[in-house]
Amino acid sequence: MQVVFEQIINGLTIGSFYGLIALGYSMVYGVLKLINFAHGDFFALGSYLGYTLLIFGSAFVTSLFGLWGGMIAAMLVAAICLAFVGILVERVAYRPIYPAGRLPAVVSALGASIILQNVIMVIWGPRYQAYPAKLIPNIHLQVWGVHITVLQLVILLLSFFIMAVLYYIIQRTTFGAAIRASAMDRDTAALMGINFNKVIFFIFTLGPALGALTGVMVGMYYRQISFTMGWNYGLKAFTATILGGIGNLPGAMFGGLILGVLEMLGAAYISAAWKDVFVFLILIMVLIFRPTGLFGETTAEKV
Amino acid sequence: MQVKKIAGFDRIFYFRKKTFLGLLILFGAYPFLVSNYYIDIGFFFGIYALLGLSLNIVLGEVGLFDLGHAGFYAIGAYTTAILNTKCGIPIFILLPVSALAAALFAYMVCSPIIHLRGDYLCIVTIGMGEIVRLALINNPLDLTGGPNGVFGIDFPSVGNIFVIDSSIEYYFLIWVAVALSIYGLSRLQQSRIGRAWNCIREDEVAAKANGIDVRYYKLLAFVLGAALAGVAGNIYASKLMCVSPESFTFWESCLMFCIVLIGGMGSIPGVLIGAAAISLFPEIFRPFAMYRMLVFGGAMILMMVFRPGGIWPRKRGISGK
Amino acid sequence: MQRNKNKVVLETHQLTKTFGGLTAVSQLNLRVHQGEISSLIGPNGAGKTTVFNVVTGIYRPDGGQVLFNDENISGKQPHRIVAKGIARTFQNIRLFPEMTCLENVMAGQHCRASAGLWSSIFRTPGQKKEEKRIQEVAEDRLEQVGLWKFKAELAKNIAYGSRRMLEIARALASDPQLLVLDEPSSGLNDRETEDLIDFLKGLLQENLTILIIEHDMKVVMGISDWVTVMDEGKKIAEGDPETIYNNPLVVEAYLGKDDDSEEEKI
Numbered sequence: 001m002q003v004v005f006e007q008i009i010n011g012l013t014i015g016s017f018y019g020l021i022a023l024g025y026s027m028v029y030g031v032l033k034l035i036n037f038a039h040g041d042f043f044a045l046g047s048y049l050g051y052t053l054l055i056f057g058s059a060f061v062t063s064l065f066g067l068w069g070g071m072i073a074a075m076l077v078a079a080i081c082l083a084f085v086g087i088l089v090e091r092v093a094y095r096p097i098y099p100a101g102r103l104p105a106v107v108s109a110l111g112a113s114i115i116l117q118n119v120i121m122v123i124w125g126p127r128y129q130a131y132p133a134k135l136i137p138n139i140h141l142q143v144w145g146v147h148i149t150v151l152q153l154v155i156l157l158l159s160f161f162i163m164a165v166l167y168y169i170i171q172r173t174t175f176g177a178a179i180r181a182s183a184m185d186r187d188t189a190a191l192m193g194i195n196f197n198k199v200i201f202f203i204f205t206l207g208p209a210l211g212a213l214t215g216v217m218v219g220m221y222y223r224q225i226s227f228t229m230g231w232n233y234g235l236k237a238f239t240a241t242i243l244g245g246i247g248n249l250p251g252a253m254f255g256g257l258i259l260g261v262l263e264m265l266g267a268a269y270i271s272a273a274w275k276d277v278f279v280f281l282i283l284i285m286v287l288i289f290r291p292t293g294l295f296g297e298t299t300a301e302k303v
Numbered sequence: 304m305q306v307k308k309i310a311g312f313d314r315i316f317y318f319r320k321k322t323f324l325g326l327l328i329l330f331g332a333y334p335f336l337v338s339n340y341y342i343d344i345g346f347f348f349g350i351y352a353l354l355g356l357s358l359n360i361v362l363g364e365v366g367l368f369d370l371g372h373a374g375f376y377a378i379g380a381y382t383t384a385i386l387n388t389k390c391g392i393p394i395f396i397l398l399p400v401s402a403l404a405a406a407l408f409a410y411m412v413c414s415p416i417i418h419l420r421g422d423y424l425c426i427v428t429i430g431m432g433e434i435v436r437l438a439l440i441n442n443p444l445d446l447t448g449g450p451n452g453v454f455g456i457d458f459p460s461v462g463n464i465f466v467i468d469s470s471i472e473y474y475f476l477i478w479v480a481v482a483l484s485i486y487g488l489s490r491l492q493q494s495r496i497g498r499a500w501n502c503i504r505e506d507e508v509a510a511k512a513n514g515i516d517v518r519y520y521k522l523l524a525f526v527l528g529a530a531l532a533g534v535a536g537n538i539y540a541s542k543l544m545c546v547s548p549e550s551f552t553f554w555e556s557c558l559m560f561c562i563v564l565i566g567g568m569g570s571i572p573g574v575l576i577g578a579a580a581i582s583l584f585p586e587i588f589r590p591f592a593m594y595r596m597l598v599f600g601g602a603m604i605l606m607m608v609f610r611p612g613g614i615w616p617r618k619r620g621i622s623g624k
Numbered sequence: 625m626q627r628n629k630n631k632v633v634l635e636t637h638q639l640t641k642t643f644g645g646l647t648a649v650s651q652l653n654l655r656v657h658q659g660e661i662s663s664l665i666g667p668n669g670a671g672k673t674t675v676f677n678v679v680t681g682i683y684r685p686d687g688g689q690v691l692f693n694d695e696n697i698s699g700k701q702p703h704r705i706v707a708k709g710i711a712r713t714f715q716n717i718r719l720f721p722e723m724t725c726l727e728n729v730m731a732g733q734h735c736r737a738s739a740g741l742w743s744s745i746f747r748t749p750g751q752k753k754e755e756k757r758i759q760e761v762a763e764d765r766l767e768q769v770g771l772w773k774f775k776a777e778l779a780k781n782i783a784y785g786s787r788r789m790l791e792i793a794r795a796l797a798s799d800p801q802l803l804v805l806d807e808p809s810s811g812l813n814d815r816e817t818e819d820l821i822d823f824l825k826g827l828l829q830e831n832l833t834i835l836i837i838e839h840d841m842k843v844v845m846g847i848s849d850w851v852t853v854m855d856e857g858k859k860i861a862e863g864d865p866e867t868i869y870n871n872p873l874v875v876e877a878y879l880g881k882d883d884d885s886e887e888e889k890i
Binding site for chain 2 (some may be wrong): 027035037093096097101103104105106107108110111112113115117118119121122125126206229235238239240242246273274277278280281283287288291292293
Binding site (some may be wrong): 318485487491492494495496498499501502504505508509510511512513514515516517598619 | 680681682701702703706707710712715718719720721722723724727730731732733734735737739740741744745746747751754755758778794795798
């Protein structure tokens, strides 16, 4: 039984990574109906930035504030940098294409993704990089016989905290209402005086920033990072987005968590090699029976 | 009353027969003028052209987001590889077999999901492509050779008399396949099937309300697209003499997607241009070494900024005037 | 109520359609007689378009039946219903924007043709003949609605009024027995509306039956042989235009609930 709980906790940890990345996909999709293929690479770039910051910034920050301080500093700086990158990509690769419809934007997004990936490769090299073990807290806990690391606990708490804050912003504040309104009908929202550019600014800073944060967490959790990791995580996160119902933020979070848990349980009880097949099969099954995702709206199409 | 002239080759390419003949001579003479290396580039241009044509049916004509097309390509290639190495069936016989296998696979996979809309269909096709790739890596029943793939695939041959084993012959093999596909597809474009596809792309509800069996025509597009991708897989497998899962990644599906969009949705000459761009670009920019993919990504963005409809979009209604 | 003896082409029997908790159409009995123009009127949100969507197979009914020539067609796929002889247009015009006007109309002939994959690829004599026929029918229909000059133009490029007519031409190209038009005059100016009325009346010569949803009372009174009034998903009255015009229930349904603009139209 402990093993099941441990797998579920591992699953929730990975799931919260997927969920946080999925939030970025979902926000952009909700407002622009654009699948932002570069989003996974924001995450990867964030992870590499965090790596560099930890290594080079550690002497200073870590000596002042300790291990945890160094970690938090790395996350914050990476998130802020990626917010700028996100806005830059939006301005250069997406903004000029909005009027042309959705498909050209997919190609442009793929182009942006290739560029980001290769920027990482050119700067950090094509080989794996490893987060330095000595800079990451490594404390194990035993709760009712269930094994859990403090890092895992921190990741989980932080993810849930971020998700809760974002949920609050989107669902309870006026600005959140503006975002939701823009997602439903951009033109009408604009007529109601909603500043669409502000909404875009928000989603293209917050999304990549969350991605970067997740990138640093993944780096610390798995230690190993590679320049192609953006695609793998991006694909999973996108799957989570769809599983939850595209454009639906709480759906994306739950989609991520469900995906992570399924993946871990699949790895433990079916086969580690087939776990991703298992995950995609579940996704397809869900979509066959609920064509708009688990939490997607099922309203009839207006004719 | 004026009667619209129904499709000749000029209707497909919108230029005169002379230009067409010129191109034909260029394509025919090319392999005799350059080294094997460049002939092989010409071959891969042909493979991408065929893959582009196959995805163009699904994405360009019907407007279905298919980002897992490499899965069908893989099914074709592995069908050829496995049946050839394990059972010794000749490559040429496996050509239609591979096409059928890919088509059958498309039919079985797409039947239950064909009602999904837009991006939901997109993720399912991505998932399908990934499932195929992961399955190949995991080596079920010891058939696919795992991450290393299958080795030792024969040359295509008819007895001992006609054997395709040189770069030039492969070049012509793929381009004959491309030419035949263009011939068939351009005729489909000008038929009630092509129109039905386009109607679905333009407005699915209106298509239904005008008597078009949307489900049937979507499935037909997938099956036909998969069959062509299967043909490409067959030729690719015998050319490389080995297949491995890394040739059929998500990235490969993305490249096909870009071919169709860079060229222009639903445009056959557009597909050729898109395929040329994708297959020749990395060669042209080889001097940039590790920066070449940066340039490549930048070019994709610029292309969409300045020509969002593609380089050679399909023109309609020209001959009707 | 006096009705002529023409046979019933379309009949709905206790037709019901709900969306979630909302009953859009409730136990509606509707009859459309051959060779007539019937109108379905009612204030906004009365469920008229929903009736059309159920009749043409876009929605499945939750109760009741739709009978077309005494055959139960409820719940059948839209393309099968078109093949049986019901063609429709949409309130918000749904053309195929990136296709030419001629191709738009040719799409209407789809269900009257049968060429398959191989005959299309190899262009068999039968397929050629069929393709020629499709084109001729489409060209005739384009000419009929006066859009011949736009045949090579993309549908998205023509004027609004022309688009309405193009959509009607497309529907006619499927050789329907019953033509179902959803607010064909909306967005048209007076001149175009008059032309439309004449055009629709002319169609009756072709042995067509027409069912329209209409807001414009001038149109309704001008062309209808029979009027059915709906409100809140239910039929509240039916009769010839004269009777309906003087029916206090109808006046109340319109005036009691709608704003000034509706009042003007009546």
